Amino acid sequence: MSIIEKTLTTKKATREAFGDEIVKLGKENKDIYVIDVDIAKSCKTSNFIKQLPEQHINVGIAEQNAAGLAAGLATTGKIPFVSTYAVFGSLRMAEQIRQEVCYPNLNVKIACSHGGLTPANDGGSHQAIEDMGVLRSFPNMTVIMGADYFSTRKLVEQAAKMYGPVYLRFTRDTIPVIYDENEEFTIGKAKKIKEGQDIAIIANGDTVHLAIEATKELEKEGISVKLLDMHTIKPIDREAIVECLDIGRLITVEDHNILNGLGSAVCEVVAEEGKGKVSRIGVQDQFGQSAPYEKLMELNGITVSDIIKTAKEMLQ
Amino acid sequence: MKNISIEELKDIAIEMRKTAITMIHKAQSGHPGGSLSAADLMTALYFKEMNIDPNNPTWEDRDRFVLSKGHVCPIQYSALALKGYVPYDTIYTLREYGSPFQGHPDMKKCPGIDISTGSLGQGLSCGVGMAIAGKRDKKDYRVFSLVGDGECQEGQIWEAAQTAVKYQLDNLVVFVDNNRLQIDGFCDEIMPLQDLEKKFEAFGFETKRINGHSMAEIIETLDEIRVAQNGKPKCVVLDTVKGKGVSYMEDVADWHGVAPNDEEYKQAIAEIVGGLK
Structure with missing residues (x-):
């Protein structure tokens, strides 16, 4: 499965x-x-x-x-x-x-x-x-x-x-828990969770499961999603990002400031390649506060529905 | 430990000072004041006390040396060159492009450097790590570290000190180059350090305070420390003079990080050769 x-x-x-x-x-x-x-x-x-x-x-x-x-x-x-x-x-x-x-x-x-x-x-x-x-x-x-x-x-x-x-x-x-116990991972190599043609979602850490749920919903609506788990942000898997450029629409998702983390690392590659558009989902350059984790994620727009919404906007 | 007389060590200390000042003069950049205050201790360590092999700088049983006050590396480079870790004439590339003799010690570039330093307050922690490894591996190497008195204003020095006591590192010796000066002036005016010997003692170190320019006192102290394996780390506060051996540099804060010009250099060498014997 x-x-x-x-x-x-x-x-x-x-x-x-x-x-x-x-x-x-x-x-x-x-x-x-x-x-x-x-x-x-x-x-x-x-x-x-x-x-x-x-x-x-x-x-x-x-x-x-x-x-x-x-x-x-x-x-x-x-x-x-x-x-x-x-x-x-x-x-x-x-x-x-x-x-x-x-x-x-x-x-x-x-x-x-x-x-x-x-x-x-x-x-x-x-x-x-x-x-x-x-x-x-x-x-x-x-x-x-x-x-x-x-x-x-x-x-x-x-x-x-x-x-x-x-x-x-x-x-x-x-x-x-997303993966099977025996799944292999290589530092510096993105884990390709799913291939797709309409949009590429690149997530890491505690946002990967959100990206999976969003992918399920988007696929139900007929939108084909390519999904990567970019567990290593340095060295970044340049090749995996370049492979997303044929799709040309990339969404990054991270539980980190949108500055300097996964989103920035992906943008660097995309800008150097000179094609493709990136939307970054992550902490909105603001400090948090005491609150339930889900509430904080919601305040920063890091939710399944935010990913779906961003994907649809990019496809318009 | 090597058999060598105090007189011979004094002669080497002159060569150490000459070499360091020549390096700094040729580079027109570097830190003469602290290099000179540390010269006598460095001579005793490298030419008598430390169990090291210039032909095998990464020998795993060697004694380690951590120059926590990394900016005085010209005096350490002088020791490495005079010991034969590096060809003597190459050290006049101090601070040049491609040189192993970086502005602050770089273990990746220079043989005989056990850890890269240069940001004050950090080296002693590395020394503690080396000493813990020695204990856990049941090796009998020792770790010597030189810190500045001004450097003891950094809180991390005391984090490292408390750890050395907790782990009973009697294989660690901390030397404080107590030359009383830092870049902006006298330590007592910039940020008074109180009695550093008492401070280390309060942390649980076995301490001693000596004249850091008396080779006899240094050697006597190293002899005592060598046999004192009692679970306590050691601290020796060396009362020193910044710029020791060059009259116009002595006790002058401005000679912390300035190179002598040609005329000043000639005078410096003449005084080092003539004055310290």
């Missing part, structure tokens, strides 16, 4: 995927380390601490130090995962990541829960709406957000096995 035909009933947070996968990876490779900054429980590394204490470090509430310490570990051959919230992992330790991780191109992974608007009731201070854009501008950095539990596990595994700095972003809240 294709993904589009499935009813997505099971839900899981992708931070759980990180917590589960990192234990497996840590057991396989004693060089895998986790560095916590006092939020191990909510970043789901508690099992790692229990099972692999010799590969764990908790520096307390000191994110900048965590990033630098990870760089030091990496110089000795370790593969450290710094585990924190996206807002701190991208901003509080931004310069340390730039100077001590990306500049010397060390093998450090920044693994962040609470991506996008998913820490909804925590309010605007905790919602990371600009993190992927910040990290995307550092040379040597790879930037990833999986769309569900299983894809995130695969992407965490691949991040551990590739050399170099990687930023991984997870959801705090549960989101539908």
Whole structure:
């Protein structure tokens, strides 16, 4: 059964995927380390601490130090995962990541829960709406957000096995499980969920399931949709975007500011190719507030009906 | 640890200072003041204390050195050149296009640099990471890090310090180059640091304060630290003079990051050769 035909009933947070996968990876490779900054429980590394204490470090509430310490570990051959919230992992330790991780191109992974608007009731201070854009501008950095539990596990595994700095972003809240356990993913290669002729939708992270629901509705109305899960926004899969240019109408969907994230990355390619039109759906360059996650998504126009509406407008 | 006399080390310290000042003069760019205040410690570390192999800069059991105050890299480059990590004559490409000797240390470009630094406050955290790895891997290498007194205004230094104590890193030695000056003037005027020895002690370090230009005191201190494997990280506050060895640079904040002109350079070399013996 294709993904589009499935009813997505099971839900899981992708931070759980990180917590589960990192234990497996840590057991396989004693060089895998986790560095916590006092939020191990909510970043789901508690099992790692229990099972692999010799590969764990908790520096307390000191994110900048965590990033630098990870760089030091990496110089000795370790593969450290710094585990924190996206807002701190991208901003509080931004310069340390730039100077001590990306500049010397060390093998450090920044693994962040609470991506996008998913820490909804925590309010605007905790919602990371600009993190992927910040990290995307550092040379040597790879930037990833999986769309569900299983894809995130695969992407965490691949991040551990590739050399170099990687930023991984997870959801705090549960989101539908989209893929089968055995589905394969490649960092830097978009997952083609469906081919189509009328419109191309490129989504990532917690918006992919919304794009799937929108695709189902559009197909019912006779609109043929090509759908991509662009889990890696850097390096962006240029080839996959170019393949959308024959359709010429592209919609990007992301739980991130429409500036500097997936939408911007796609626009860069489309503009350089000189053909095609892009509509960006995402956070409308505004801070969030304490509210239910769905309400915040609605306030920014990141809903199934917004995707459908945008598609129809582009087809007029 | 190498067998070498204090007199021999003093001679090397002169070569270290000459080399650093020559690099900065030729480049007409760089940081002489802090390079000179750190020269004696750097000599003792590279030519006596550290267990390193210039022919194998990435040897996994080597002692590590982290220059947290990365801008004084001319003195580290001098040590690397005099030790034979790099051909001596190549170091006069400091700050030139394509040079391994970047304005701040770059581990990807220069052999013997254990971590790239240059943004103040960050290096010590890297040193803590290296020291934890050494403990976990049951290796007996040590990690030496040099931080500036002005640099201790950065909060991350203290984040790193508390971590070193928590993880009982007696394989980590932090040296504070206490030259009392920073770019804008005296540290006491810009942002007073109080007693750095007491501060590190309060964090749980074993500390000592010495004359950072007395080779005898430096060597005696390194001898003590080598045997003190008691679960405590070490901190040595080195009372130093910024620009030490060149009269017109001594205690003058403006020589933090300015290169001497031809005439000043001649005087500097003459004073270094004549004055410090």
